[in-house]
Amino acid sequence: MKKFLSKITLPALAFTMALFVSGILVAISDSKVLALKSSPLSMLAEAFSTAGSAYWALFRGSIFDPELAKANFIEGFYPLSETIVAASPLILTGLSVALAFKAGLFNIGAQGQFIAGAIGASFVGFHFELPIVIHSIAAIAAALVCAGLYGGFVGFLKARTGAHEVIVTIMLNYVAGYFLLWILSTSPFLRPGRQDPLAPEVRMSSRLPHLFGSELRANLGFFIALLAAVGIWWLLNRSTWGFKFRAVGANAAASKTAGISVGRSTTTVMFIAGALAGLGGAVQILGSEPALTAGVGGTFGFDAITVALLGRGTPLGTVFAALLFGALRAGGLTMQASTETPLDLILVIQALVVLFIAAPALIKAIFRLKNVDEGEALASKGWNG
């Protein structure tokens, strides 16, 4: 328990600090607050109320909205459902990055792998007519294979030629993005009668069932993501494969000396990491965005890096971090709509979280902490290959 507390202290404080600093930013960028420059006390009060109402809106948009609950209590949880919808793909892409971290690889390519998975799931989803359940499984399998190969290719290149995975994955993100644009302009992905890049919606038989009735968008994808997290935990901590991955990640030279094949581990890990990110793409398509568009990837692959970082590279941590980011995404929209705070504040909060996490010395100095588990310096690891 003590160990657990010491592990979460740093991320928790980093998040708190990020909220605090962002709150100041919200307050001082508000014209009403600035107008009260002459009386510091009322300025402070106004600042509190401005920041407070922004964060209240954030809460209403991400967890529970009392206004909506008045008509139908369950609907009060509509924001929470949105949080879950936003978090599900993020859990999976986050796991992709976290797993690679553990194996000593910096997977910047979750974005591209996510797109590869989304393309695969979308194609099987709209092109074939299959019975319910089987259709979903087939679409998911297609996503796993497409994205797995897309990621595994990176690992293979690294194992064979020493090509650095950071460079290769960044480049492959562009490849995936432009391939998506191209494929959306060709048959069968081009929706009949349309000119814009918009694929047909996947058939109902392939979609993931909703969890809490049709009013709330939360769907089975969330459970798939949780299941994947448990699976990755098991893989890393209980299986022989995971042992190899962790060994290579912690010390490739010693692993090699003990007879472990570093190249094989690299290729396998990148395959699994790719498949995870691709599963994220499938969950997005089959769960909440049935039509493949050029913007399907959003920033799921890039936020994944932050999520894995905040989650300290562990599956459980990644789940919580992804939920937090999902909440910020969902709540940010409400915040922008109901207060004058721009959506960009969410980006600021995310950036500050990364800043504080990446500089543990800063947090330790601010809170005068000792003996806090800094974890591995994930932010800087991986670059030196």
Added chain:
Amino acid sequence: MSLELRGITKRFGALTANDSIDLKVESGEIHAILGENGAGKSTLMNIVYGLLSPDEGTISVDGKVIDIESPLDALAAGIGMVHQHFMLIPVFTVAENIVLGHEKVKGPGFLDLETARQEIKRVSAEFNFDVDPDALVEDLPVGIQQRVEIIRALIYDAKVLILDEPTAVLTPQETDELLRNMKKLRDQGTAIVFITHKLREVKIAADKITIIRRGAVVGTASPSASQEELASLMVGRPVSLDVKKAAPKLGQVMLKVENLNIHDHTGRTLVKNISFELRAGEVLAVAGVQGNGQSELAEAIVGLQEHIDGRITLDGEEIKVGRVRDALHAGIAFVPESREEDGLISSFSIEENLILDLHDLPPFAKGPVISQNAVAENASKRVVEFDIRAQSPKDAASSLSGGNKQKVVLARELSRPVKLVVASQPTRGLDVGSIEFVHERMIAERDSGRGVLLFSTELDEVIALADRIAVMYRGEFIAVVPADTSREELGLLMAGVKR
């Protein structure tokens, strides 16, 4: 000038690295600080040199308490230090290295190296150092690089010179040369602090000996004390420095190396045309100064070197490049030179480190699942068998002392069916007790009919263990000689001199 330390205490978390240490060094004396690795010698000297700050205690020079917060303060107070790992930039010349941090300019932006050159020549002549100010440091042998460090300290007017394990990288002849120079410096009034764990050198050079154990001064001794006495003080119990071994019972040839050449990835030759045979029940020790191709040769035998020509066979089976796992399972136990980098995964637990090689085979693996029970059971057995001192086998390997780390590596490597033991610098950095353990274990392996290929830069170790000695110089076996060859001759061979 005199340097006096009083009550120096330094803690790292729960560990007390220095516990209220008192020490007085006078000019014109060589004061040896003797202690095992991890006893706190280097910590103490890093405090004196301003690299660490003490939690308690004072440092005074000539009776005046001074504050040393950085190496610059130390230099200003007349304290110079030559580190175990040289602080030189290989691609700079000697003169450039020496002015580094104290660059003088003539005119705006023009470096004045001439003054430094003259100074270097003066000091070099005074001590017969024979150092060319314009030579590139990377082209110089290690012994000369060390002289550059010493010259740097002298030019900045060091009255107290701290030498941290200065003989670790030197040939026996270079070591003797260094000890002579130390005496010369002493006679001219420099106070020398000589940090070491090598008893022979202490007896030759030191005027006073202070012994440190577990961070505290446990006593002083005079250089006339015997090596056994000094070792016992260092370790805290009686130790025997001799390795008891009977005559070898030689068996069949098991390891055969034919015309082996090893290159690095740029094509530079690291090992040149080496052929030898090793019999079962024999210890072949490969002596040589560090960096003459021993590490590469050792690695090649388990398939860890990529660019090799020639053939390596174990009982007739060829060892193939890159097939490390096959080599290990064919019966080679490999103790790598750097246990921190190649031997262990420091963030892994001790029990995980014990199964690095066998984790995916029964009994540790049941299908794809690692059996936690089997892993724990194995660990508790090995911990007893190899006397690994740890609080729990579930602790990270990084929490172990050097000796216990090495025992973990040995325990792992010797728990497979083994025909041949390849051990590279197996006692480097270990305390006397662990050295005893490793030596006994090597001889035990030999006596049970295994071949032992030992790579060592420590002549004492080579002489103590070997049945046959090969001396490696610039990638070649310059000679293979019987075990009773004299120290002097081995020393000359290590320096490349063939009679």
